[in-house]
Protein backbone atom coordinates (compact mmCIF):
# COMPACT_ATOMS: atom_id res chain seq x y z
CA UNK A 651 0.00 0.00 0.00
CA UNK A 652 1.10 3.60 0.50
CA UNK A 653 3.99 4.57 2.73
CA UNK A 654 1.75 5.69 5.56
CA UNK A 655 3.21 5.97 9.05
CA UNK A 656 1.80 3.51 11.58
CA UNK A 657 1.46 3.41 15.37
CA UNK A 658 4.56 2.17 17.17
CA UNK A 659 4.64 -1.52 18.00
CA UNK A 660 6.19 -2.78 21.25
CA UNK A 661 9.66 -3.13 19.69
CA UNK A 662 9.73 0.32 18.04
CA UNK A 663 8.35 1.97 21.16
CA UNK A 664 10.93 0.16 23.30
CA UNK A 665 13.89 1.09 21.10
CA UNK A 666 12.88 4.76 20.96
CA UNK A 667 12.15 4.88 24.67
CA UNK A 668 15.47 3.31 25.70
CA UNK A 669 17.20 5.81 23.39
CA UNK A 670 15.51 8.68 25.18
CA UNK A 671 16.06 7.29 28.69
CA UNK A 672 19.76 6.43 28.25
CA UNK A 673 20.46 9.75 26.52
CA UNK A 674 18.73 11.60 29.37
CA UNK A 675 20.82 9.66 31.93
CA UNK A 676 24.09 10.37 30.08
CA UNK A 677 23.30 14.12 30.08
CA UNK A 678 21.96 14.22 33.66
CA UNK A 679 24.08 16.56 35.84
CA UNK A 680 27.29 15.01 37.17
CA UNK A 681 26.47 16.60 40.52
CA UNK A 682 22.68 17.16 40.66
CA UNK A 683 21.03 19.27 43.33
CA UNK A 684 18.90 17.52 45.94
CA UNK A 685 15.82 18.78 44.12
CA UNK A 686 17.01 17.43 40.75
CA UNK A 687 17.84 14.08 42.34
CA UNK A 688 14.38 13.85 43.91
CA UNK A 689 12.65 14.82 40.68
CA UNK A 690 14.51 12.15 38.73
CA UNK A 691 13.29 9.51 41.21
CA UNK A 692 9.75 10.84 40.68
CA UNK A 693 10.23 10.82 36.91
CA UNK A 694 10.95 7.08 36.86
CA UNK A 695 8.10 6.29 39.24
CA UNK A 696 5.63 8.22 37.09
CA UNK A 697 7.15 6.87 33.86
CA UNK A 698 6.63 3.29 35.11
CA UNK A 699 2.97 4.06 35.80
CA UNK A 700 2.21 5.40 32.32
CA UNK A 701 4.55 3.50 29.96
CA UNK A 702 2.13 2.46 27.20
CA UNK A 703 2.84 -1.30 27.14
CA UNK A 704 1.02 -2.86 30.07
CA UNK A 705 3.10 -6.01 30.69
CA UNK A 706 6.29 -3.94 30.25
CA UNK A 707 5.06 -1.31 32.71
CA UNK A 708 3.99 -3.85 35.35
CA UNK A 709 7.35 -5.67 35.26
CA UNK A 710 9.23 -2.36 35.30
CA UNK A 711 7.21 -1.21 38.33
CA UNK A 712 8.18 -4.42 40.17
CA UNK A 713 11.81 -4.07 39.14
CA UNK A 714 12.16 -0.46 40.30
CA UNK A 715 10.40 -1.27 43.56
CA UNK A 716 13.19 -3.79 44.24
CA UNK A 717 15.87 -1.55 42.70
CA UNK A 718 14.87 2.10 43.27
CA UNK A 719 16.33 4.81 41.01
CA UNK A 720 19.87 5.90 41.97
CA UNK A 721 20.03 9.59 41.18
CA UNK A 722 22.85 11.07 43.29
CA UNK A 723 25.26 11.34 40.33
CA UNK A 724 25.26 10.96 36.53
CA UNK A 725 27.46 7.86 36.81
CA UNK A 726 25.13 6.25 39.31
CA UNK A 727 22.00 6.99 37.24
CA UNK A 728 23.50 5.77 33.96
CA UNK A 729 24.68 2.52 35.59
CA UNK A 730 21.36 1.99 37.35
CA UNK A 731 19.41 2.45 34.10
CA UNK A 732 21.81 0.19 32.17
CA UNK A 733 21.20 -2.51 34.79
CA UNK A 734 17.42 -2.10 34.46
CA UNK A 735 17.67 -2.43 30.65
CA UNK A 736 19.85 -5.53 31.10
CA UNK A 737 17.14 -7.02 33.33
CA UNK A 738 14.69 -6.61 30.42
CA UNK A 739 17.30 -7.93 27.94
CA UNK A 740 17.71 -11.05 30.08
CA UNK A 741 13.96 -11.60 30.27
CA UNK A 742 13.69 -11.32 26.46
CA UNK A 743 16.78 -13.46 25.74
CA UNK A 744 18.69 -10.50 24.27
CA UNK A 745 22.45 -10.00 24.80
CA UNK A 746 23.69 -8.22 27.95
CA UNK A 747 25.18 -4.76 27.37
CA UNK A 748 28.56 -3.81 28.90
CA UNK A 749 27.55 -0.93 31.19
CA UNK A 750 31.09 0.53 31.26
CA UNK A 751 30.37 1.61 27.65
CA UNK A 752 27.06 3.35 28.26
CA UNK A 753 28.36 6.91 27.67
CA UNK A 754 30.17 5.82 24.50
CA UNK A 755 26.89 4.40 23.19
CA UNK A 756 24.65 7.30 24.21
CA UNK A 757 26.75 10.48 24.51
CA UNK A 758 30.39 10.43 23.39
CA UNK A 759 30.43 7.93 20.51
CA UNK A 760 32.70 4.87 20.30
CA UNK A 761 36.39 5.31 21.14
CA UNK A 762 37.33 3.82 17.73
CA UNK A 763 35.83 6.93 16.07
CA UNK A 764 33.09 5.03 14.23
CA UNK A 765 30.52 7.71 15.12
CA UNK A 766 32.68 10.70 14.11
Ligand code: FAD
Nearest residue numbers: 660661664665667668672705706709710732735736738747
Ligand atom coordinates in the same frame (compact mmCIF):
# COMPACT_ATOMS: atom_id res chain seq x y z
P1 FAD B 1 16.60 -2.41 22.68
O1 FAD B 1 16.54 -3.36 23.84
O2 FAD B 1 15.43 -1.52 22.44
O3 FAD B 1 17.92 -1.53 22.82
C1 FAD B 1 18.22 -0.47 21.93
C2 FAD B 1 19.72 -0.24 21.94
O4 FAD B 1 20.14 0.06 23.26
C3 FAD B 1 20.54 -1.48 21.60
O5 FAD B 1 20.68 -1.61 20.22
C4 FAD B 1 21.86 -1.23 22.30
O6 FAD B 1 22.72 -0.45 21.51
C5 FAD B 1 21.46 -0.42 23.50
N1 FAD B 1 21.41 -1.21 24.74
C6 FAD B 1 21.02 -2.50 24.89
N2 FAD B 1 21.06 -2.84 26.18
C7 FAD B 1 21.47 -1.74 26.86
C8 FAD B 1 21.72 -1.47 28.22
N3 FAD B 1 21.56 -2.41 29.16
N4 FAD B 1 22.13 -0.23 28.57
C9 FAD B 1 22.32 0.71 27.62
N5 FAD B 1 22.10 0.53 26.32
C10 FAD B 1 21.69 -0.69 25.94
N6 FAD B 1 9.50 -5.69 25.46
C11 FAD B 1 8.85 -6.84 25.71
O7 FAD B 1 8.62 -7.63 24.77
N7 FAD B 1 8.45 -7.17 26.99
C12 FAD B 1 8.68 -6.35 28.05
O8 FAD B 1 8.30 -6.66 29.18
C13 FAD B 1 9.36 -5.12 27.80
N8 FAD B 1 9.57 -4.24 28.81
C14 FAD B 1 10.12 -3.03 28.54
C15 FAD B 1 10.27 -2.11 29.56
C16 FAD B 1 10.77 -0.84 29.30
C17 FAD B 1 10.90 0.15 30.43
C18 FAD B 1 11.15 -0.48 27.98
C19 FAD B 1 11.65 0.91 27.69
C20 FAD B 1 11.03 -1.41 26.95
C21 FAD B 1 10.53 -2.69 27.20
N9 FAD B 1 10.39 -3.63 26.20
C22 FAD B 1 9.75 -4.82 26.46
C23 FAD B 1 10.96 -3.40 24.84
C24 FAD B 1 12.34 -4.07 24.70
O9 FAD B 1 13.18 -3.74 25.82
C25 FAD B 1 13.09 -3.61 23.43
O10 FAD B 1 13.14 -2.21 23.39
C26 FAD B 1 12.49 -4.13 22.13
O11 FAD B 1 12.38 -5.54 22.19
C27 FAD B 1 13.39 -3.73 20.93
O12 FAD B 1 14.66 -4.34 21.15
P2 FAD B 1 15.95 -3.98 20.32
O13 FAD B 1 16.62 -5.29 20.00
O14 FAD B 1 15.64 -3.05 19.20
O15 FAD B 1 16.94 -3.22 21.35
